[in-house]
Structure formats: C-alpha cells, structure tokens
Amino acid sequence: VRMAKLEILVAIAVAVFLETVSLGVVTTEGGMVQGENLRLGFRRHMDRFRGIPFADIPVRFQKPQSHPGWEGILKTTEYRKRCLQLNPLQTDTMGSEDCLYLNIWVPHGSSVSTNLPVMVWIYGGGFLVGGSMGANFWDNYLYDGQEIADRGDVIVVTLGYRVGPMGFLSTGDSDMPGNYGLWDQQAAIAWVHRNIRAFGGNPDNITIFGESAGGASVSFQTLTPHNKGIIKRAISQSGVALCPWAVNKNPRKYAEEVALKVNCPTDSRMASCLKMTDPVILTMATTVKLFGSPDHPIVNNLALAATVDGDFLPDEPQNLFHNAAEIDYIAGANDMDGHLFTSLDVPSVNSQLLDTDPEDVKRLLASYTKEKGSAGVAEAYSTYTSYWGNKPSRETIKKTVVAIGTDYIFLVPTQTALYLHAAAATTGRTYSYLFSEPNRMGGLLTPYPSWMGADHTDDLQYVFGKPFSTPLGYWPSHRDISGYMIAYWTNFAKTGDPNSGDLKVPVAWPKFNNNTHQFLELNHNTDINSVRQQQRLRYVHFWTSVLQSLPSLISE
Structure with missing residues (x-):
C-alpha cells in the first residue's frame, strides 16, 4: 500500500512538473489564434505567437485597413515574410507586400499570466530595409523577444511595417502623402491596445521601443496626435524624430527622381503612374549609394x-512635443554611433596604416553645415579641433571624424529631443543614456580600430539578451551589460522608473531635467561613477545654438 501511495505521489509530482501553463487558443478581433508553448524550466513556460495579422494586405500608397478576419483557428506558429525591400547587396528584392503581421511572446510562471506590461518593438534599417520576421543571418534571429519576456516578465511584441518606397515614397501632396510605414506601426500599436488583454497583457501599460529608424519611429509615434492615450512609455535607441535623416523636407524632388527612373511623368500624372508601376521595379529604383x-x-x-x-x-x-507630455521617455545614443557612416565617408578612419587628413575633417564638416557656408565650417572646425594641440596624434584625428558623425547624425538630435520632452512633460518622466560597451570586433585582426567604442546597432544584441541565448559568442562581462539593460528597460516598462521593478540594477539612474542634465553611461562596468551630467554639452550647444545663429546661405 505504501508503495502504491508513493507511486501515486510520484505520478502527481511528475504531472505537476510537466503541466503546461498556456493560454491555448486566444480570441482576437479577427478570429481565434493558436501559437506554440515553450517549456523554459521549472514552472517557466512561454506562449509564442508568430504571424498574427494586425491589418489587411496593404493597398499600395494607402493607409493600412483593418483585417477582414478569418474562420476557424489560425495557426500562428511561423514567421511571415518581411515587407518588400532590397536585399543586402541591393542586387534584387526580398519580402512581400503582404507583410502586416506581428509576433507575441507571453511568459508564464506557475499560472497563466494576466495584466503584464507590454513592450512593442519597432525595428530599424534606415526606413529602407529591416524586419522582425525570423533569422537575420544564418540561424540568429536578432529580435527574438524570448529573453526580454522571460527575464523581465513582460509581454514582447514585434511587428512588420512597410519600408522603402512602399512605406515612405511621397509626392509631397494629397496624391501620395507618404508615411505609410508609420501608419502601419500605428495600426499595430492600436491593435495591441485593443487585443492584448486576451493574451494576458495590460492595454494601459504599453511601452514602445526601437533602434535607429525604429528609434525615430518610436519618437514619431509619441509625437503624432493619433496615438493619444494608447502609449504609456517609449524608448528611443540611436534615433529620434529630430535626426537629420528622419524627415524628408523635399519629398517631391526625390519622388520625381524615382519617377524618371521608372519611366513615369513628373507632372500631375506622376502619382497614378507610380501606383501602377511594378513594386519590384519601384523598389530597385531606390538603391542607395553605400x-x-x-x-x-x-x-x-x-x-x-x-x-x-x-x-x-x-x-x-519639434513643435509636437506637447503630444508626448504624459509619456515616460528614455532616449540615448551609442558613443561611436557615427562610426558605421563616417568610416564609409572617410575610409582611412579604420586603417592601421593610413593617416586621416585633417582636410577630410574639414570637408566632412562642410557637408554637414553646408547651408551656413564658410562661416559654418570655420566655426565647426575650431570647435572640434580645439583640443588637438600642434601635433594631434593619428588616433585623435580619426576619433574626431567619428565624433563629428556621432554628434550630427545621432547624439545631438537625441539630446535636443530629451530637452524638448523634459520641457513639455506634465506627468511624463525623462531619462538619458550613453551606451559605451566597446565593439567586440575592435583590435588588430579585424577591420575595426583598437580604440572602438560602441558602433551603431551594437546595443541591440544586449537589449535582446544574445549573451544569454547564444553564450558561446560572448564573455561574462557581456552578460553583465545585457542583464543591466534588460533590467532597466523592463523595470521602466513596468513602472516608468528604470530603477524600480522586479530586477536589480547596478546603480540608480536619475531623471533627466533641463537643470541637471543627468545621464547614465551604460557598459559592463556601470556603477555609481557612471551617473554623469551635461553629455557633450559643448557640442550640443554648437549644433543647436552657435551654428543656428549664423546666417544661412540662400538655398535653391
């Protein structure tokens, strides 16, 4: 009898141990969906839904429309295609126009989760490329929400939005106003707000986060009046709406260039001709000189x-920050965000052998300040070379090129956005960071210089927990910084304060305001000494004040 009792107890224990905690079939506004359940450990499960449609197949150059729905249970167990775009070598296209889908990761403990905070990811790619639908290269899927969801106990959502001409080509008037990709993102965020409760999420606690063009998109989504009351918090990594590449001031000029390439007229018939042009031909007409x-x-x-x-x-x-007054906001840049770009403009930056000519520094500054003419170049050059001395080292000149690119393309616009957010905020809190974990490729046997800091996109692997999911490629110090970022990001998503939540952080991150200008430097050594203030204030002042006060040349 005792033996039988023991067997029964063991059987119950095994059943409890193996018991699957899952949402099962979930009812959404379009119909029922069924994902897959992943067992992550003792009393740790996760439901993953891949490829849920949040809008209908888009009509070209129109806002997304709601999905008509489906009969029966939609199996959401595979990623859909990314949106139509150029391939990495720009020799062909990949993806599909049918691409408005999202993916959801829902973590569970010993019981099915309810009322979890929700984090919605918007990918980058210069508004030209990108996707959150499966492996980026080999078998490594960069935007896998599993580590953030599991470690931070939050729901993670990733979405698809139109890129390239399908998402952003505009004639500058009502024929083709543009911003279709931004409307796609907005439709996905609104879908999450309406449906996420059925997945165990709290629709009143949605954080959007993104990097590069995704960071700028996050910024746009907080500034548009169309998201009033839907977004609670936001995180912009290496990109805000004020970046020089984020808004096209003369979209018609570019649309006319594309029209000529695809044999369309550039008069009043242009929009209707572009709408009838093969989307692959149209996409191929927007290749970028790399x-x-x-x-x-x-x-x-x-x-x-x-x-x-x-x-x-x-x-x-810059005139829309009142719309973000109630949104908690984190924004920051990488300390060498500009390297990816300036090393292509000035290739000697990466060379161990070649010197970088100070004349190249001047020419680059002339390009960035061209509407101010020679006075702008002179002022910029003296600002960036003031600490050079008589004989600047080779490394000093190279680092100056990278700093100029970083400031102009990312860091100064991000600081400006933080100042504007803090000034307009009512209940919204503001936090500033600088990410400075050195690039893993820096050193003698790679194309990267030994003095490399954090390049553009270097932060992504840590936010998405790659040092945990693919540990062989990383050192323990990389797991430290990854843990810190997931802790700050998910605490912020829960409470609006990166320091308070379920995860321990290495140091309290103070709020940013227009008096103290405090920010946190993020790397594997982050500690009490990483809280700093007045991030590159001299250079922020130069770009936003000194340069602006110079008279502009009359532009065409």
Whole structure:
C-alpha cells in the first residue's frame, strides 16, 4: 500500500512538473489564434505567437485597413515574410507586400499570466530595409523577444511595417502623402491596445521601443496626435524624430527622381503612374549609394523618410512635443554611433596604416553645415579641433571624424529631443543614456580600430539578451551589460522608473531635467561613477545654438 501511495505521489509530482501553463487558443478581433508553448524550466513556460495579422494586405500608397478576419483557428506558429525591400547587396528584392503581421511572446510562471506590461518593438534599417520576421543571418534571429519576456516578465511584441518606397515614397501632396510605414506601426500599436488583454497583457501599460529608424519611429509615434492615450512609455535607441535623416523636407524632388527612373511623368500624372508601376521595379529604383566621401556623406543618401503630411505629422516634429507630455521617455545614443557612416565617408578612419587628413575633417564638416557656408565650417572646425594641440596624434584625428558623425547624425538630435520632452512633460518622466560597451570586433585582426567604442546597432544584441541565448559568442562581462539593460528597460516598462521593478540594477539612474542634465553611461562596468551630467554639452550647444545663429546661405 505504501508503495502504491508513493507511486501515486510520484505520478502527481511528475504531472505537476510537466503541466503546461498556456493560454491555448486566444480570441482576437479577427478570429481565434493558436501559437506554440515553450517549456523554459521549472514552472517557466512561454506562449509564442508568430504571424498574427494586425491589418489587411496593404493597398499600395494607402493607409493600412483593418483585417477582414478569418474562420476557424489560425495557426500562428511561423514567421511571415518581411515587407518588400532590397536585399543586402541591393542586387534584387526580398519580402512581400503582404507583410502586416506581428509576433507575441507571453511568459508564464506557475499560472497563466494576466495584466503584464507590454513592450512593442519597432525595428530599424534606415526606413529602407529591416524586419522582425525570423533569422537575420544564418540561424540568429536578432529580435527574438524570448529573453526580454522571460527575464523581465513582460509581454514582447514585434511587428512588420512597410519600408522603402512602399512605406515612405511621397509626392509631397494629397496624391501620395507618404508615411505609410508609420501608419502601419500605428495600426499595430492600436491593435495591441485593443487585443492584448486576451493574451494576458495590460492595454494601459504599453511601452514602445526601437533602434535607429525604429528609434525615430518610436519618437514619431509619441509625437503624432493619433496615438493619444494608447502609449504609456517609449524608448528611443540611436534615433529620434529630430535626426537629420528622419524627415524628408523635399519629398517631391526625390519622388520625381524615382519617377524618371521608372519611366513615369513628373507632372500631375506622376502619382497614378507610380501606383501602377511594378513594386519590384519601384523598389530597385531606390538603391542607395553605400560608399560616400567627405563631400557626399552617406547619411545624405537616406532620402526615404517621414514627411510632414498634415495628418500623421501635423507640424514639424519639434513643435509636437506637447503630444508626448504624459509619456515616460528614455532616449540615448551609442558613443561611436557615427562610426558605421563616417568610416564609409572617410575610409582611412579604420586603417592601421593610413593617416586621416585633417582636410577630410574639414570637408566632412562642410557637408554637414553646408547651408551656413564658410562661416559654418570655420566655426565647426575650431570647435572640434580645439583640443588637438600642434601635433594631434593619428588616433585623435580619426576619433574626431567619428565624433563629428556621432554628434550630427545621432547624439545631438537625441539630446535636443530629451530637452524638448523634459520641457513639455506634465506627468511624463525623462531619462538619458550613453551606451559605451566597446565593439567586440575592435583590435588588430579585424577591420575595426583598437580604440572602438560602441558602433551603431551594437546595443541591440544586449537589449535582446544574445549573451544569454547564444553564450558561446560572448564573455561574462557581456552578460553583465545585457542583464543591466534588460533590467532597466523592463523595470521602466513596468513602472516608468528604470530603477524600480522586479530586477536589480547596478546603480540608480536619475531623471533627466533641463537643470541637471543627468545621464547614465551604460557598459559592463556601470556603477555609481557612471551617473554623469551635461553629455557633450559643448557640442550640443554648437549644433543647436552657435551654428543656428549664423546666417544661412540662400538655398535653391
């Protein structure tokens, strides 16, 4: 009898141990969906839904429409195609116009989760490329929400939005106003707000986060009046709406260039001709020159971007921060964010052998300040070379090129956005960071210089927990910084304060305001000494004040 009792107890224990905690079939506004359940450990499960449609197949150059729905149970166990875009070598296209889908990761403990905070990810890619639908290269899926969801106990959502001409080509008028990709993102965020409760999420606690063009998109989504009351918090990594590449001031000029390439007229018939042009031909007509020069920097080639259309963006972004007054906001940049771009404009930056000519520094500054003419270049050059001394080292000159690119393309616009957010905020809190974990490739046997800091996109692997999911590629110190970022990001998503939540952080991150200008430097050594203030204030002052006060040349 005792033996039988023991067997029964063991059987019950095994059943409890193996018991699957899952949402099962979930009912959404379009119909029922069924994902898959992943067993992560003792009393740790996760439901993963891949490829849930949040809108109908988009009509070209129109806002997304709601999905008509489906009969029966939709199996959401595979990623859908990314949105139509150029392949990495720009020799062909990949993806599909049918791409408005999202993926959801829902973590569970010993019981099915309810009322969890929700984090919605918006990918980057210069508004030209990108996707959150499966492996980026080999079998490594960068935007896998599993580690953030599991470690931070939050729901993670990733979405697809139209990129390239399908998402951002605009004639600058009501025929083709543009911003279709931003409307796609907004439709996905609104879908999450309406449906996430059925997945165990709290619709009143949605944090959007993104990097590069995704960080700028996050910024746009907080500034548009169309998201009032839907977004609670936001995180912009290496990109805000004020970046020089984020808004195209003259979209018609670019649309006419594309029209000529695809044999369309550039008069009143242009929009209707573009709408009838094969989308693959249209996408191939928007290739970007990937080799710049100091006189023609690559950042100026990113012509597909948001437009001030009078609808999604009723005004210039800097005039819309009142719409974000109640949104908690984190924004920051990487300390060498500009390296990816300036090393293509000034290739000697990466060379161990070649010196970088100070003349290249001047030429690059001339490109970035061209509307101010020679006075702008002179002022910029003296600002960036003031600490050089008589004989600057080779490394000093190279680092200056990277700093100029970082400031102009990312860091100064991000600081400006933080100041504007803090000034307009009512209940919204503001936090500033600088990410400085050195690039893993820096050193003698790689194309990267030994003095490399954090390049553009270097932060992504840590936010998405790659040092935990693919440990062989990383050192323990990389797991430290990854843990810190997941802790700050998910605590913030829960409470609006990166320091308070379920995860321990290495140091309290103070709020940013227009008096103290405090920020946190994030790397594997983050501690009490990482809280700093007045991030590159001299250079922020130069770009936002000194340069602006100079008279502009009359532009065409």
